[in-house]
Amino acid sequence: MNWVADGEQVEIVKKGKIIALLSPPPAKPKKIKLPDFEARRKRIFGDRMMPGNIVAEERESYEY
Secondary structure: OHHHHOOOOEEEEEOOEEEEEEOOOOOOOOOOOOOOHHHHHHHHHOOOOOOOOHHHHHHHOOOO
């Protein structure tokens, strides 16, 4: 078990054939640091606020 704890894969053999493999659990994925979207929005637009219905109005103006 110490080998597995050290990260090695261990083969369990019976009569010369591998019947099982013991391996450590997969490594946990590293957390990705997301950018500060609020700071980016303020840098680009400042304190300006877009009206909330501008997208809906734009969509309604198109015919599909």
